[in-house]
Amino acid sequence: MNLKDTCIYIVKAMTFGLIMAAVFLVITSILPNHSLNTGLSSVHSGGAELSFAKAVRRAAPAVANIYSLSIDQRNPLNASSLQGLGSGVIMSKDGYVLTNYHVIKKADEIVIALQDGRKFTAEVVGSDPVTDLAVLKIEGDNLPIVPFNLNNPAQVGDVVLAIGNPYNIGQTITQGIISATGRNGLSSGYLDFLQTDAAINAGNSGGALIDTNGELIGINTAAFQVGGDNGGNGISFAIPIKLYS
Amino acid sequence: MKTKLSLLSAALLTASLSLYPAVSQAAIPQAVEGQAVPSLAPMLERTTPAVVSVAVSGTQVSKQRVPDVFRYFFGPNAPQEQVQERPFRGLGSGVIIDAAKGYIVTNNHVINGADDIQIGLHDGREIKAKLIGADKESDIALLQIDAKNLTEINQTDSDNIRVGDFAVAIGNPFGLGQTVTSGIVSALGRSGLGIEMLENFIQTDAAINSGNSGGALVNLNGELIGINTAIVAPNGGNVGIGFAIPANMVHNLVDQIIEHGEVRRGVLGVSGRDLDNELAKAFGLDTQHGGFVNEVMPKSAADKAGLKAGDIIVSINGRSIKSFQELRAKVATMGAGAEVEFGIIRDGDKKTINATLGEADKVEAEAGNVHPMLQGATLEDSKKGIEITEIAQGSPAAMSGLQEGDVIVGLNRTKISSLKALKEALEDQQSSVALKILRDNNLLYLVLR
DSSP states (O other): HHHHHHHHHHHHHHHHHHHHHHHHHHHHHHHHGGGGTHHHHHHSOOOOBBBBBBHHHHGGGGGGEEEEOOOOOOOTOOOOOOEEEEEEEEEEOOOEEEEEHHHHHSSSSSEEEOOSSSSSEEEEEEETTTTTTTEEEOOOOSOOOOOOOOSSOOOOTOOOEEEEEHHHSSEEEEEEEEEEEEEEOOSOOOEEEEESSSOOOOOOOOEEEETTOOOOEEEEEEOOOOOOOOSSSOOOOEEGGOOOO | OOHHHHHHHHHHHHHHHHHHHHHHHHHHHEEETTTEEOOSHHHHHHHEEEEEEEEEEEEEEEEEEEHHHHHHHHHHOOEEEEEEEEEEEEEEEEEETTTTTEEEEEEHHHHTTTTTTEOOTTTOOEEEEEEEEEEEEEEEEEEEEEOOOOOEEEOOOGGOOTTTTTEEEOOOGSSSSSSSEEEEEEEEEESSSSSSSSEEEEEEOOOOTTTTOOOOOEEESSSSEEEEEEEEETTTSSOOOOEEEEEEHHHHHHHHHHHHSSSOOOEEEEEEEEEEEHHHTTTTTTTSSEEEEEOOOTHHHHHHTOOOTOOOOETTEEEEOOHHHHHHHHHHHTTTOOEEEEEEEETTTTEEEEEOOOOOOSOSSSGGGOGGGGGTEEEEEEEEEEEEEEEEETTTHHTTTTTOEEEEETTTTEEOHHHHHHHHHTTTSSSSSEEEEEEETEEEEEEEE
16 A cells, blocks of 8 residues: 555656646746857857867978979979979878879979978889879978878868968968768779868868868868869868878 | 655656756757857857948049150140040958947058048948058058947957967958858968068968958957958969958057058168078077078167177067068068067077167168169258268269268259158159259259169
């Protein structure tokens, strides 16, 4: 009997509680000040990143400017002329630099300029025209390297930052999202490009595409612009980092 | 006892059941799958009324030489020059920086040569604006309108922004009407682009197009960080590379324009170059960025403050600088008389030096800017005219026959009493000019070619 009484009391209490809860809910949804907490304030309080400055600080020093110079065949004594302009990413402490093949092809001499002002002459370790990747090597102490994580593939909608040296105006960070992954059939049909709407222009080629943690997810390539030389139209491509290795 | 228990459990249930859905309900519009979805709308509602459109009209006067063929037909009395007047219209943007006084900042290139400036406010009002002053070299102009109920933009210290911060551009691209675009700060202290004489730009990838000029670049709090001014545009439109003049530089210029009606450029009196890798190596320095001082002009602000050739200027008022150009732009826009603290490296040691900037109009060393043939002369305003206080041997000024102690009193047939007037008079002169000079109480003419 005692058990039955207890059960009844509990059921009663629950019913009462549910009614009260329902009333409370209706009232709170009518109250206007609950909707005030949306919008910008969520940017401040919601824990979302207010700035990409941290990510930039992690990755930007490891993105170098690349100048490929060629010596005039007919007049070899002449000063070598600038043949290609691009960017490159320092991958390891021992000086391996990843860039686009098209940035350094036909180059007789490759100069790599770091953000701290140091300049190096680089050697080509290997290159692959099909994937448009090339690995260079420089000799230097205390080289900044880019953090990367091969187990964290980019997804459509991820916020990304492109770092490079467009038109040789100096290091530039642009922001966008991953617009598509697995794009292929653009040139060789061999690659699965990442597509992004971050502004990528001539000179960004070989530069880094990073996520909001500052980790490398791709190598930007401005060579496959849709509609010729029209940079910045919101359709740019990057080679996913998993192709490296 | 049991009633108490039931009440207690009822209250508990009420609390637990009602609290949970209340939280999730408030969070729904803020999040997609647990991640916050920010909107700039609340900030923009407060900020956009402070950004206006600027419509200008005027007449462009272009002079053309009449071709010799026509002169043949018209005889010797034919006009030498054909003056063409073409009406022009232009569109840009502006930012209200003082609602009470109606001050609006825009780019000089938006209003340059305009006879009529109309401001279009966010609420639809159209008001004629008065030009208070402009600075060509930094591309800033100050306008004023007489209107009530204006909204001014919020201010902040633009030196605190970092690469990677969000940036929002507000303006009037292509005359479409007010447009908001977003991006991030792509780079800071950008100079050497050859767009303006004095460059120290914030670079952004927020879309900026023709008509955005003079508009606002704001942070996520709606505070002004820059005035959008220029873009790199290989195809004529935005490619994600835009440039804005930092708000702090704008404020310095605007303060001077309000006070004097013009910008009184601050002069330090050094010449130099960027500190680069080779130079740093040669001097055995750790630092790779800064302005290297080649030469300190005698009697200049730098000289008085104790700067020396070979010093490397690495910071201004505690903010590090990257290049000599940045130093130049910052110093020139700080205004004459400004007290500035320079961080320098001398013989490997860090030091700070305080200087009071000189005024550009009292040129003491840069006479070469006035006229190439005056190079090497040190000019100073005096009671009689413009006195040559010093002259370098073998310099162009000495070669044209000028001597120390000469006083320039006229140019061609015009009387000249100040350096400023001499500068203005020489601007219109293309070929050779005759300087009227007072030497030992004798008047004579010297011809500069």
